Amino acid sequence: MADSQRTSEPINFVHQDEIWKAHVKVEKDSAEVWPNKWGFLTETYKEYERESVKLKETVRMKLPHHLAARPPTPPEKPIQVSPSPAVPQTTQALIGWRSGPSDFQLEKYCTVHHGRRSFLKELGWPFDSCN
Template sequence: MAGRAGPDIKVCNFVAADKQWTNSIRLETEAAKKWANRWGFLVTQRNQIEAEQEKLRKKCRMLTPEHLKVRPASPISKYIQVGPSPVVPKTTQGFIGWRSAVPELELERYGSPRQGKWSFLHQMKWPEDSID
């Protein structure tokens, strides 16, 4: 029993593993040398196509007329002035449109929001403890 390996012990042959590694490296270097003879035409054609396209780009490029050129950017503060914020509303309903500078866009045109006098239970004439 002492000479046998158990099911969970792996026996590794270092010489065979080294031979496999050496063969894979040799095959990769040979393939790299042969690649240029077999597939090198793809690279040369691609380089030629890119060179032709670059020549066409330079040939067809037009100069932009002065009236169509983009003017340099000016500071935003020249056109937009931001004043102080108004007082923060007390209700969440007041948050809607509260920073609007245009009075017509404000949603609270008719004053601050109010709670109604009647509840649904009171309108239906139900007792207050009918719902949890």
């Protein structure tokens, strides 16, 4: 198809039509031959579907009571969300504009304290080994 998009070379429509007819013929012949050659896969797939339905039904019946779905518990203390500030004028100010002010308190429990770790230090390699 990319060759037919070229404007510098003349296009042979008859040749392209013959190529298309050959492709369609191959597809049609393949569709006729497929059931004889690979049709057994459809029966195998149907058997697999029947078995999987049976297994799903047995699993549903044998589900222990402690794994059954429970209704969600309401939170002990309702979460209050204050209104957002005005949208910033610049796109650079959009980064963190809702989480920046302390009024919103987006951290539910407290601030996040992750220690700074070094991959090189964990492996016992010198710091200048990866530049």
